[in-house]
Amino acid sequence: xxxxxxxxxxxxxxxxxxxxxxxxxxxxxxxxxxxxxxxxxxxxxxxxxxxxxxxxxxxxxxxxxxxxxxxxxxxxxxxxxxxxxxxxxxxxxxxxxxxxxxxxxxxxxxxxxxxxxxxxxxxxxxxxxxxxxxxxxxxxxxxxxxxxxxxxxxxxxxxxxxxxxxxxxxxxxxxxxxxxxxxxxxxxxxxxxxxxxxxxxxxxxxxxxxxxxxxxxxxxxxxxx
Numbered sequence: 001x002x003x004x005x006x007x008x009x010x011x012x013x014x015x016x017x018x019x020x021x022x023x024x025x026x027x028x029x030x031x032x033x034x035x036x037x038x039x040x041x042x043x044x045x046x047x048x049x050x051x052x053x054x055x056x057x058x059x060x061x062x063x064x065x066x067x068x069x070x071x072x073x074x075x076x077x078x079x080x081x082x083x084x085x086x087x088x089x090x091x092x093x094x095x096x097x098x099x100x101x102x103x104x105x106x107x108x109x110x111x112x113x114x115x116x117x118x119x120x121x122x123x124x125x126x127x128x129x130x131x132x133x134x135x136x137x138x139x140x141x142x143x144x145x146x147x148x149x150x151x152x153x154x155x156x157x158x159x160x161x162x163x164x165x166x167x168x169x170x171x172x173x174x175x176x177x178x179x180x181x182x183x184x185x186x187x188x189x190x191x192x193x194x195x196x197x198x199x200x201x202x203x204x205x206x207x208x209x210x211x212x213x214x215x216x217x218x219x220x221x222x223x224x225x
Contacts, residue, residue, distance in 0.1 A: 006194055009181050010201055016090045017177035017205065020167050024094050025160045028101035033152070035061065035102070036109025037140055048136055064103040069166045072100050073173050093167070093175040101163055108155045109148075150217045157213020161206045168202060178202050 035057065041047050042054040067075070076096045077087040084092035145152070171179025178198045186195025 006197055009185065009194070010178070010197055013176070013178040013181045013198060014201055014205070017164065017167050017179070017202070019090050020093050020097060020170070020175065020177055021160060021163050024097035024101060024163050025156065027094070027098040028105045028159060028163070029156065031098070031102035032105025033109055033145075035106035037144065039106060039110040040144070041136065041140070047139060061103045061106050064099070065107065067100075069096075069100045070169050070173060072096060073170060088173075088175070090176040093170045097163055097166055097170070100166060101159060104162065105155070105159055108159065109152065150220055153220065154213050154217040157210050157217075160209045160213075164202060164206055164209070 038057060039054065039061070042050040042057070044051050044054075064072075073093075073096045076099060080092055080095045081087045084095050086092045167175060167177050168179030168182065171177055171181070171183050178201050182195050182198035182202075185191055186193075186198060
């Protein structure tokens, strides 16, 4: 395949990949942040201790995280077809991508990601908020999440790069994007120029998102000032 045909495909593949990746990441965070907060505050040593609930929620999150994405994608075909109207294509793949990512986000919110997490928020800050009569919701909204925001932003970049990798696998099972072009047009047709070009585009997107996430995380981290 010549470059005059490759460039339009790469451009279309990049658009489809971003269309799958960005909404999936946002939805995964919408679901994952509340679950991650629950995993933190229901620990026996935190502000709303409930060990049984914590154990049950942790089990469900770990169970979903343990299923490889390509298997989960196939398992969710019937559900995806009901929810999205189809099981293949750019938009329908958003559903399994979200399902695969939100447990990862929940654990990432709970535990350490490179620099900080909700578990590493200074206990003295929480105690001070409690002594001032703050409710559990107020502590979460005004103390836990703001203090952990740099880590959450950095984690967002990690999450979006993970989902980018998932979109490549989705290309082998009905998804669109750069993964589809790398596999269907590149590997299957032995057009290695197309395969390598698609792979390089994916790498560039990963590096770009990681750079932006690190940059924004440092900008909003008040501890570095």
